Amino acid sequence: MSFFFRSGALYSKIKIMGVVTKEYEALVDTGAAKTGIPINECQKLGLRASGIEWTEGLFGGDYLPLFESKIEFAGKVLDKDIVGLPIRIPIVGRDLIRHLKMTLDWRMLVANVEDP
């Protein structure tokens, strides 16, 4: 399975398909509502803008661009609008992980997907 731990954080391999297809190691962030990738990667992948979302959180709010994409995640291919963010590594948000039934053992650092 494509989940692994690094520095105590859970990561997953995801493949994003735009005009170009590219595989990433993404941080799994259960606090993130949506999956996001660095905005310069959106350019490289040739993703089409689909809209703008206003999001608000601990440090204020911002208008974030959304891009149409196909994502391969844990063996599933999903049509999702992903967020272009000013970050260095992609993050997998709840919009993707809600498709899985998985358990996490944080003592042994083991991720077990029961129903992919």
Add this chain to the structure above:
Amino acid sequence: MSYTQEESLLQYSQRLMSYTRPLISDIPEMQSYMWKSQQEYVHMDIPASLQRYERMRRELGALFNRLKMLLEKGLIDESSINEILEQKIIFEERRVELEEKYHSKVVVVCNGEVFVGETIDDAVAKAKAKHGDRLYYSEALGVTDFPSVLF
């Protein structure tokens, strides 16, 4: 209000900004309030409708700047800016009504029509089913939901 090919983006942004009312301080009937210091003025009882216009003007400016940045990066084109701003204006004009009706839901405005869902995915799916690839503007009403650790 829509973008015309004859005018530059800068002219369009200026026209867009003039669409909403001027700043409170520019409105004659509000000038009597201005004898106090700025700090005190902020806390005065300014009519809700004027506050709303101020907010709309500010938000449109912020959104326009963000869209301009995306244009410079080549991620959107000029017609997309126009389309998204139009959806934002429709949202702002109906904000009070939508906040009352759909508190804690996600609203998507696409092609002038409002779609509501429990999550952004639900609302976007409804919008795409009806309007296909048209650009949309989305906002969660009364919900704080943001990528967590990285911000």
